[in-house]
């Protein structure tokens with residue numbers, strides 16, 4: 001899986017948004033500040049409360065796409081997410097590499113966020129399959145992930161959860 005392109009890294013922003021705790025009043029603001037490299041320099045990252053709720057709703061939609069268990073469900077949820085996007089691709093080499101961005105560079109932060117997230121997630125789903133998305137199998141963790149492993153064998157959101165589960169399974173076996 002070619003993972004070195006903007007389109008594929010944008011899916012990581014989608015996954016991060018789905019896993020972020022956006023419930024607190026400043027949840028969305030903190031998320032945007034932590035991911036400010038995704039926004040055109042100079043974009044105001046201060047969202048109105050209504051826009052912050054829309055950003056949180058986008059995160060929930062990403063999560064629903066990742067949790068969908070059939071292709072029809074994936075399509076319905078993905079199209080709901082894509083309906084929020086306002087794609088207007090433009091080419092840039094701001095980081096030294098020529099690549100495409102999905103959102104209008106002078107669009108507001110919410111539009112940049114929803115467009116990048118929706119397009120990034122969709123690209124991965126149509127190119128690599130919706131089975132690449134899943135929810136962590138570790139106990140007590142319900143984070144979603146995108147599986148970039150060659151054989152699509154991933155079950156955990158992170159190495160932390162994977163090793164935590166391995167240790168737990170080992171201890172459980174020793175008890176028998």
Ligand SMILES: [Zn+2]
Nearest residue numbers: 006094095101
């Ligand atoms: Zn870029």
Ligand SMILES: [Zn+2]
Nearest residue numbers: 136141157161
């Ligand atoms: Zn996990």
